[in-house]
Amino acid sequence: MSTTPASNGSSGRASVPNALPPSAGARARVSGASTPTSPATPGVYGKAAAPVAASGGGGGGVVPPRRPGGNEYPGRRKIRPRWGRIALVAGCAVIVLALLAGIGAYSYYRYVDAGLQRDDPFSQITDGRPAKVADGALNMLLLGSDSRDPDNKGKPGEWRTDTMIMLHIPSSHDKAYLVSMPRDLYVYIPKSKTTPYGDTKAKLNASFSWGGTPLTVQTIEKYSNVRMDHVLLIDFGGFKQVIDALGGIDMNIEADITSIHPPKRKFKKGMNHLNGDEALDYARQRYQFPDGDFARMRHQQQMMKAILDKAVSSGTVSNPAKLNSFLKAITKAMTVDKDFSLADMALQFRNLRSDDLTFLVSPHDGSxxxxxxxxxVPNEAKAGALYTAMRTDKMADWAATNAPKPAASGSAQPSTKATTKK
Structure with a gap:
């Protein structure tokens, strides 16, 4: 998220040209459906009945038929309810209402889709792409930039992406694996027709600086041999509104630290309730931790997990007003590829919870x-095994023997331990 030189083995950014401006993308249309209604079923009357004797105190007699204008006409008996038919009609009504509710929810998500900023990074990749191997599985690239980061001192429009996460959702749609890519990972950056830079080994985040989202996608696909289905560019500064829409989040602070940014907040070790400004400030800190940038990646993962925890536990996903504020804040913070559908994501992965997320770091040998x-420096052997599992939708098997044990909700998770060489 921040962009000044890192301590303890993490370097700063080089002077590079501006990132490519995003192209305008198509907006999704809001669609709906109407349901025809059936004519009412006519009532059925019985045959004429003979007068009946009155019962009760005072002697017998014959009750005369009711006059016109009463509840029954002369010669007509009282109508008995057809409970089977009523139950069938009521059941059909419930099904129709449920379908209409589903259509309404889908239409709403389509409406939210239309508010997303869109780009088309895949169309600018000119050097070929990996093949899609596992049907049903999804691979998404999350790129985090921060226009409001106090450390981002570049000229306007000169954004950097210091957060790169490969998100894998298996075909079972019951888990999600998030692999953080260190911004200083030393990789081959391909040549691109849209920039004079590339065709050399450099830090991973140089790909975004040199060629924007397209070159970053091209670089990561070349390195991992995993095809990306979608790309989400996230302005972490915009997550302030997301967190505030939830009423704040709970994060487990690793150690007592003082922020290096004004107003120099003091964070106390242990579980803390943080608002948007406080959570982003803590997630930006790295100088105070022995592992520098790796601590920052860990805290960013922790923040995302805490957001999902709060969204579910606070009833946000089941409260229309809260959900509306939450989704509006998210859409303002994201730029997505032209084929990404928030509606499809919400419907397919609505049952995912934070316990279903596994956070990892791309294997490396330290600095x-x-x-x-x-x-x-990448660990080529371990990274190769990880990305082969991702490409072939075998992440569950890989994680069973390689992933760290899950941390408690809201706490910092070690992911892949980094070794920092001086």
Whole structure:
């Protein structure tokens, strides 16, 4: 999220050209449906009945038929309810109402879709892409930028992405695996026709600086051999409104620290309730931790988990007013590819909870100096096994033997332990 030089083995950013401006994308249309109604079924009357004797105190007699204008006409008996028919009609009504509610929810999500900013990064990739191997599984690239980060001192429009996460959802749609890519990971950046830079090894975040989202996608696909189905560019500064819409989140602070940014907030070790400004401030800190940038990645993962926890536990997903505010805040903070559908995501993955998320870090051997720069060196063998599992939808098998044990809700999870070499 921040962009100044990192301590403890994490380097700063080089002077590079501005990222490519996003292209305008098509907006989704809001569609609805109407349901025809059936004519009412005519009532059925019985045959004429003979006069009946009156009962009760005072002697017998014959009760005369009722006059016109009463509840029954002469010669007509009282209508008995057809309970079977009533139950059938009521059941059909419930089904219709449920279908209309579903159509309404889908139409609402389509409406939210239309408010998303869109780009088309895939159309600008010119050097070929990996094949889609596992049907039903989804791979998404989450890119985090922060226009409001105090450390982002570049010129207007000169954004950096210091948060890169590969999100894998298996075909079973019951889990999600989030693999953080260190911004200083030393990788090959391909040549792109849209920029004079590339065709060299450099830090991963240089791909975004040199060629925007398209070159970043191209670089990560080339490195992992995993095809991305969608790309989401997230302005983490916009997550202030997301967190505030939830009424704040709970995060487990690792240690007593003082923020390096005004107003120099003091964070106390242990579980804390944080508003949007406080949560983003804490997630930006790295100098106070021995593992620098890796601590920041850990806290960003922790923040995302806490947001999902709060959205579910506070009833946001089941309260229309709260959900509306929450989704509006999210859409303002995201730019997505032209084919991404929030409606489809919401319907397919509505049962996912934070306990279903596994947070990881792309395997590496720590930091070292290459050509005078501090970079993170990939562990090619371990990374290859991880991305093969992601490509073939075998992440559950890989995680069973390689993933860290899950942390308690809202706490910091170690993910893949990093070794920082001086």
């Amino acid at each position: 070292k100096k290459i050509n005078g720069e501090d970079v993170v």
